[in-house]
Amino acid sequence: MTPERLARIKQILDRRQPDLTVLTDQVHKPRNLSAIIRSCDAFGVANMHAVWPKEGYRAFRKTAGGSFNWVTTRTHPAMTDAVEALRRSGHKLYAAQLSERAVDYREVDYTLPCAVIMGNEVEGVSADAAEQADEHIVIPMMGMVESLNVSAACAIILSEAQRQRKEAGLYKQRRLPDDEYLRLLFCWCQPAVKQYCDDRNLPYPPFDPETGDLIDGVGWMEAVRRQRHPHLAEES
Secondary structure (H helix, E strand, C coil): CCHHHHHHHHHHHHCCEEEEEEEEECCCCHHHHHHHHHHHHHCCEEEEEEECCCCCCCCCHHHHCCHHHCCEEEEECCHHHHHHHHHHCCCEEEEECCCCCCEEHHHCCCCCCEEEEEEECCCECCHHHHHHCCEEEECCCCCCCCCCCHHHHHHHHHHHHHHHHHHCCCCCCCCCCHHHHHHHHHHHHCHHHHHHHHHHCCCCCCEECCCCEECCHHHHHHHHHHHHCHHHHHHC
16 A cells, blocks of 8 residues: 555545435446446545345446445335435435426535435336425426436536535535544455455454554464464464
């Protein structure tokens, strides 16, 4: 881990917005999901939520441009579960939905804890999600087409959220809770070790947040080896 790389990681984490998120409602095209994840990363969104499409959830890594590593994606089996989770954490719900009560997407307050609900490519936001949303928002269209691709619309809305939050000074100070900040710092600094631990259901080893390096990585690896293969320790 070079000092320059560590500084870059910390700079990005310092600007992450833990209370701004996107909730995809049955978005089923992997390329759209990947593009939405990429937009979340670009605008400093720490987490996104997805209600599983009928075909299951996956994202094309090529389209995501590696951003799946930088945005935590939380999936939910049903919209009710997603809404309840976001309500518990104090989020307002803004559904991208053309309706009689819809307002220009620039008229709502994105400096509040909020989630932008994006519907699927064919049916849009589900009736259940639309009913539970605090606001319906739309992007005014000036051409012949009536709507934008879901990933393009998400990027435009997040751009406005970024503008409002930047004006409010929300990108000027670290807003992630300490435990989440340290967890992500470890994961981003030590992706190979993270994957190794996740695959084997192991706790993450101690690391130094000042350098991004493991504390006694050799000793930790040896302890893991003895724990997983006690017969090898006895033989030695």
